[in-house]
Amino acid sequence: MTISIWRYSHLALAVSSFLLLSLASVTGIVLSFQPLSEKVLPYRTNHFDETTLAQTLPTLRKQYPEISELAVDKNKFVSIKGSDTDGKKLDAYIDPQTGKILGYPTPKSAFFEWVTALHRSLFIHETGRFFIGLTSFLLLLITVSGTMLIIQRQRGLKRFFTRIVRENFAQYFHVVLGRLSLVPIFIIALSGTYLSLARFGFIESPKVSSEVDFDAIKTGPAKNPADFEIFKQIRLPEVQTVEFPFSEDPEDYYTLKLHDREVTVNQITGEILREIKSPTSALLTELSGDLHTGRTSGIWAIILAIASGNILFFIYSGFAMTFKRRASRVRNKYGADESEFIILVGSENGSTFGFANAIHQQLTAGGKSAYVTELNNYKVFPKASNMIVMTATYGLGNPPTNAAHFAKIFEKHKQPNPVRFSVVGFGSHSYPDFCKFAFEVDNVFARQDWAIPMLEIHTVNDKSPDEFSQWAASWSQLAGVALSISPSLLITRHESLQELTVIDKTEITSSGESFLISLRPKRRSNFTSGDLLAIYPANDHRERLYSIGKIGTDIQLSIKLHAQGQGSSYLNRQDSGNTISARIVSNGHFHFPEKANSVIMISNGTGIAPFLGMIDQQTANAQCHLYCGFRDQKSFALYNAAVQKNLEKKKLKSLHIAYSRDGEKQYVKDLLTKDEAFVADTLKNNGVIMLCGSLSMQNNVVALLDHICQTRLGKSVSFYQSHGQVLMDCY
Numbered sequence: 269m270t271i272s273i274w275r276y277s278h279l280a281l282a283v284s285s286f287l288l289l290s291l292a293s294v295t296g297i298v299l300s301f302q303p304l305s306e307k308v309l310p311y312r313t314n315h316f317d318e319t320t321l322a323q324t325l326p327t328l329r330k331q332y333p334e335i336s337e338l339a340v341d342k343n344k345f346v347s348i349k350g351s352d353t354d355g356k357k358l359d360a361y362i363d364p365q366t367g368k369i370l371g372y373p374t375p376k377s378a379f380f381e382w383v384t385a386l387h388r389s390l391f392i393h394e395t396g397r398f399f400i401g402l403t404s405f406l407l408l409l410i411t412v413s414g415t416m417l418i419i420q421r422q423r424g425l426k427r428f429f430t431r432i433v434r435e436n437f438a439q440y441f442h443v444v445l446g447r448l449s450l451v452p453i454f455i456i457a458l459s460g461t462y463l464s465l466a467r468f469g470f471i472e473s474p475k476v477s478s479e480v481d482f483d484a485i486k487t488g489p490a491k492n493p494a495d496f497e498i499f500k501q502i503r504l505p506e507v508q509t510v511e512f513p514f515s516e517d518p519e520d521y522y523t524l525k526l527h528d529r530e531v532t533v534n535q536i537t538g539e540i541l542r543e544i545k546s547p548t549s550a551l552l553t554e555l556s557g558d559l560h561t562g563r564t565s566g567i568w569a570i571i572l573a574i575a576s577g578n579i580l581f582f583i584y585s586g587f588a589m590t591f592k593r594r595a596s597r598v599r600n601k602y603g604a605d606e607s608e609f610i611i612l613v614g615s616e617n618g619s620t621f622g623f624a625n626a627i628h629q630q631l632t633a634g635g636k637s638a639y640v641t642e643l644n645n646y647k648v649f650p651k652a653s654n655m656i657v658m659t660a661t662y663g664l665g666n667p668p669t670n671a672a673h674f675a676k677i678f679e680k681h682k683q684p685n686p687v688r689f690s691v692v693g694f695g696s697h698s699y700p701d702f703c704k705f706a707f708e709v710d711n712v713f714a715r716q717d718w719a720i721p722m723l724e725i726h727t728v729n730d731k732s733p734d735e736f737s738q739w740a741a742s743w744s745q746l747a748g749v750a751l752s753i754s755p756s757l758l759i760t761r762h763e764s765l766q767e768l769t770v771i772d773k774t775e776i777t778s779s780g781e782s783f784l785i786s787l788r789p790k791r792r793s794n795f796t797s798g799d800l801l802a803i804y805p806a807n808d809h810r811e812r813l814y815s816i817g818k819i820g821t822d823i824q825l826s827i828k829l830h831a832q833g834q835g836s837s838y839l840n841r842q843d844s845g846n847t848i849s850a851r852i853v854s855n856g857h858f859h860f861p862e863k864a865n866s867v868i869m870i871s872n873g874t875g876i877a878p879f880l881g882m883i884d885q886q887t888a889n890a891q892c893h894l895y896c897g898f899r900d901q902k903s904f905a906l907y908n909a910a911v912q913k914n915l916e917k918k919k920l921k922s923l924h925i926a927y928s929r930d931g932e933k934q935y936v937k938d939l940l941t942k943d944e945a946f947v948a949d950t951l952k953n954n955g956v957i958m959l960c961g962s963l964s965m966q967n968n969v970v971a972l973l974d975h976i977c978q979t980r981l982g983k984s985v986s987f988y989q990s991h992g993q994v995l996m997d998c999y
């Protein structure tokens with residue numbers, strides 16, 4: 269609930285301000301070059317920071333008797349105004365200790381003036397200034413809502429800078445760069461807002477005026493200005509301007525405008541006639557100006573330029589993320605409470621939603637009130653007369669994440685009217701527990717007195733459009749609702765397929781054995797070990813996923829040949845030089861944890877594939893420990909050379925192999941039991957444990973890890989899972 273509020277506010281604020289924000293960012297980037305271009309001018313002297321007014325004012329007055337003002341600008345350049353000995357107008361940069369003229373001010377660049385006017389007021393004066401001020405304020409709110417979103421995503425402030433799971437380019441860099449540029453953007457927004465409030469008079473800044481009591485001005489004893497105590501105390505960096513006395517008359521005095529106060533000084537005695545502190549509001553306005561423009565520091569100006577560039581990227585990536593989300597969103601025309609047909613979906617990777625949406629569209633097009641939602645959102649549907657459950661199965665017959673709470677909430681909500689139901693299970697015969705979760709859902713429905721079974725549970729293997737259309741036809745007939753779901757309507761197109769050349773493949777003699785295949789993307793691809801390669805062996809909807817090991821710039825897969833396995837047979841048929849089409853799927857939750865000091869990699873069989881890549885990508889002296897299980901030494905022989913090479917290069921610190929049919933006949937779990945203390949220490953010291961291989965291995969190892977965590981660390985394994993210290997990718 270809360271995540272939605274922050275997300276909606278973040279989005280709403282971005283939508284309402286993105287045009288002006290883009291303009292302000294582009295002009296902001298350009299304007300950050302202004303201080304940089306000024307700072308390279310040769311008017312700053314080495315002794316500037318140490319020079320006192322006692323050292324500079326008498327020299328200047330002697331050299332330029334008609335001097336009227338000394339000014340110190342944000343670049344620490346000292347300039348004087350007045351007239352020279354010939355009575356000509358004087359306006360020059362000088363060396364404050366010698367009075368030597370270093371150069372003359374040039375008129376401000378017309379280009380920067382133009383961009384400044386656009387940045388500040390859009391060329392429409394006060395109205396423009398108001399909109400720009402409002403945009404600054406909206407940026408401030410966007411920064412706050414963005415910070416809240418990151419805190420929620422990372423599950424706490426303490427984990428603010430921990431690893432981000434990469435779902436896609438836009439999402440990943442939106443969060444990563446957002447965290448890095450949070451502080452500068454917050455400062456830009458806050459200072460911009462403050463400057464606007466000050467400009468519109470919301471922040472009072474009383475004028476400092478130094479009314480002097482002329483009757484009290486002393487005319488002696490006369491002192492040399494170089495000995496004035498106040499001049500000796502004040503250094504040039506504290507000064508904004510110094511107004512020189514107009515004449516030698518005692519009633520004319522020095523006025524020193526400093527950063528924090530204004531001081532008037534008797535030109536004969538050096539006494540302070542009056543001292544007024546600058547109001548806090550004026551100091552804050554000055555500070556906001558410095559921070560907003562980068563005029564006092566070249567480095568800060570560069571940081572501001574980068575932060576402004578990031579704002580432009582956030583606008584792009586934020587909208588890219590929103591459009592992506594909206595594209596996969598279910599568009600319900602009718603509400604849950606008014607719909608007769610309820611379609612409940614359990615899906616991990618979204619394909620089941622495609623099927624559900626096809627039915628939903630047909631129903632609404634036929635004038636029926638229909639509503640699609642996730643199984644986790646199950647509740648009382650007061651008008652429902654028909655329910656269709658479409659769900660995938662994952663893991664060892666487990667529900668997909670968006671159906672994980674269904675069993676718990678289902679019992680709580682009794683439907684008030686009789687409801688006819690039909691369950692469609694989506695699964696794959698490659699898994700031992702084919703559509704198991706769908707069968708469980710069908711059973712719990714059947715036990716309810718309000719639920720009337722309409723059809724036997726129907727299963728769909730490998731997203732088969734034909735099998736789904738068969739169900740649609742039967743359901744349509746029994747429900748008396750016309751549906752025209754043809755298989756061609758349901759075929760998913762894979763636009764992001766790319767071509768890969770087969771570089772190498774090891775030979776095998778029979779099924780049950782494993783082989784390695786190396787593939788080289790034809791175009792530049794961004795992937796890493798742990799990502800997945802999706803292939804379509806029959807060039808249709810049937811997809812097979814393999815875990816990628818990145819070796820050099822190539823993809824290496826480790827595959828066990830199954831007698832009836834479509835994907836493994838297809839890849840085994842390939843020869844070097846062949847081209848295949850496939851899709852690289854980013855699998856951020858299983859990337860190598862760059863920041864962990866020690867990583868334990870646990871695999872069985874071909875699950876070693878991503879780890880071979882991750883180890884290969886390391887530098888020497890990496891703290892990687894590999895625990896792997898194989899049938900026998902022959903099965904491991906395929907990987908031996910690569911593993912030994914990386915042991916020698918110290919990319920792999922330790923290797924532990926369990927053979928289930930050779931020698932001691934043990935499993936990878938037995939190796940870990942022997943090293944319990946090391947496993948516990950690794951987790952305790954913020955190390956990471958990664959698992960890849962079969963689901964039964966995963967179950968055994970997770971049970972062991974839980975035991976180790978409970979007994980040695982006093983926490984459950986799920987604690988470490990939720991902190992990203994136990995990563996799994998099993999199948």
Ligand SMILES: Cc1cc2nc3c(=O)[nH]c(=O)nc-3n(C[C@H](O)[C@H](O)[C@H](O)COP(=O)(O)O)c2cc1C
Binds near residue numbers: 617619
């Ligand atoms: C890691 C993984 C585990 C799976 N486990 C099972 C399973 O145990 N039983 C099954 O029938 N199908 C299993 N499947 C197949 C999916 O249920 C099937 O592809 C489904 O159509 C995916 O739907 P979705 O894209 O909506 O998540 C698994 C798929 C993957 C990728």
